[in-house]
Amino acid sequence: MSLDWIQPAERIQTLPTYVFARLDELKAQAREQGQDLIDLGMGNPDGSTPPEVVEAAIRALRNPENHGYPPFAGTPSFRRAITDWYRRRYGVLLNPDNEVLPLLGSKEGLAHLAMAYVNPGDLVLAPSPAYPAHFRGPILAGGKVHSLVLKAEKNWLIDLAGIPDAIAEQTKILYFNYPSNPTAATAPREFFQDIVAFARKYEIILVHDLCYADLAFDGYQPTSLLEIPGAKNIGVEFHTLSKTYNMAGWRVGFVVGNSQIIKGLTTLKTNVDYGLFSALQVAGETALQLSDKYLQQVQERYRTRRDFLIQGLAELGWTVPKTRATMYLWAPCPTGIRSTEFALDVLNKTGVVITPGNAFGIGGEGYVRISLIHDCDRLAQVIQRLKQAGIRYPSKVAVS
Numbered sequence: 001m002s003l004d005w006i007q008p009a010e011r012i013q014t015l016p017t018y019v020f021a022r023l024d025e026l027k028a029q030a031r032e033q034g035q036d037l038i039d040l041g042m043g044n045p046d047g048s049t050p051p052e053v054v055e056a057a058i059r060a061l062r063n064p065e066n067h068g069y070p071p072f073a074g075t076p077s078f079r080r081a082i083t084d085w086y087r088r089r090y091g092v093l094l095n096p097d098n099e100v101l102p103l104l105g106s107k108e109g110l111a112h113l114a115m116a117y118v119n120p121g122d123l124v125l126a127p128s129p130a131y132p133a134h135f136r137g138p139i140l141a142g143g144k145v146h147s148l149v150l151k152a153e154k155n156w157l158i159d160l161a162g163i164p165d166a167i168a169e170q171t172k173i174l175y176f177n178y179p180s181n182p183t184a185a186t187a188p189r190e191f192f193q194d195i196v197a198f199a200r201k202y203e204i205i206l207v208h209d210l211c212y213a214d215l216a217f218d219g220y221q222p223t224s225l226l227e228i229p230g231a232k233n234i235g236v237e238f239h240t241l242s243k244t245y246n247m248a249g250w251r252v253g254f255v256v257g258n259s260q261i262i263k264g265l266t267t268l269k270t271n272v273d274y275g276l277f278s279a280l281q282v283a284g285e286t287a288l289q290l291s292d293k294y295l296q297q298v299q300e301r302y303r304t305r306r307d308f309l310i311q312g313l314a315e316l317g318w319t320v321p322k323t324r325a326t327m328y329l330w331a332p333c334p335t336g337i338r339s340t341e342f343a344l345d346v347l348n349k350t351g352v353v354i355t356p357g358n359a360f361g362i363g364g365e366g367y368v369r370i371s372l373i374h375d376c377d378r379l380a381q382v383i384q385r386l387k388q389a390g391i392r393y394p395s396k397v398a399v400s
């Protein structure tokens with residue numbers, strides 16, 4: 001019997017193809033053939049969750065009060081922990097009753113926000129390259145995404161002045177993310193001021209993803225959107241515990257900012273999920289209260305790997321810009337070689353998995369993303385394999 005009539009909705013069919021899927025197939029094949037893959041493709045931290053957080057979660061699990069449905073908008077205690085963290089970290093005051101919402105990981109919230117605010121045909125601005133949920137969420141919601149193509153020579157910053165008036169006037173939401181995945185770019189405070197002014201002028205909802213709030217090095221401190229005067233009138237900011245606290249599998253994130261925007265997202269979510277398991281909210285609260293010493297350790301881990309890998313790649317003649325934040329290197333492909341072709345060549349010849357830049361949108365073509373998710377011993381093997389493989393590397397940073 002033919003089941004051709006079982007077709008997913010157009011919103012699924014209009015999604016751009018997922019480059020990761022092809023890579024996953026090839027990874028599986030290589031593994032079957034017994035190849036020792038070194039996976040630097042994912043954004044999945046390799047560390048374990050801090051023991052204090054695990055212990056707090058175990059205690060919370062044993063408490064039957066946590067076993068029922070959680071309150072829709074999060075437990076008062078976790079919401080308070082989030083607003084306390086914001087005050088400590090950024091000097092920003094938030095109302096725990098209506099300016100914060102715990103999420104089942106930030107990806108869920110980023111995608112659902114589009115469902116809550118985008119009507120079919122509405123225009124959404126998202127950078128290219130970008131974290132996939134920033135443009136796939138709006139596409140799933142039926143929106144039209146206008147890509148803001150980023151350039152190396154502009155330090156991967158959005159060129160606000162280059163956005164035509166006609167586009168800006170129609171725009172409902174602008175998604176952005178600094179420190180950035182995948183480019184690892186950081187944005188100066190003035191950029192945040194400019195984007196707030198831009199969003200206010202054109203009445204655009206600003207959505208900032210500050211996933212890498214704590215993974216910054218060399219004294220650099222990422223800016224929160226909400227530090228900018230006026231930002232809370234028009235914007236929200238997403239956070240996750242996945243990266244900083246090695247909690248990717250726990251699914252704990254949150255959004256803060258404009259209460260009206262958060263209210264719409266809450267309404268949508270009350271129709272889709274029941275919120276975050278209370279025991280996980282206890283774990284999240286504990287994580288946010290860890291001392292700065294923990295943060296310094298995590299930062300040190302990624303900084304060491306960054307320096308080690310950049311040094312090793314330089315020995316191959318592959319010059320990769322030094323990053324001030326995130327857990328990625330964003331590296332140019334050799335001139336004239338496309339991202340996918342290069343990543344597959346590296347995989348075939350070395351068993352090292354890196355992500356083609358075009359997986360994050362056309363603006364990532366000509367680059368690959370390398371995740372710093374193995375220790376230096378393993379990274380030394382990466383360098384060794386790359387040296388022996390006879391691959392052509394770019395000797396200079398390609399300016400597209």
Ligand SMILES: *Cc1c(COP(=O)(O)O)cnc(C)c1O
Pocket residue numbers: 043104105106107108131177180181209211239240241242243248251252253
């Ligand atoms: C990893 C990542 C996320 C996803 O975080 P979760 O809370 O695990 O869903 C969101 N945004 C960016 C930019 C990321 O790199």
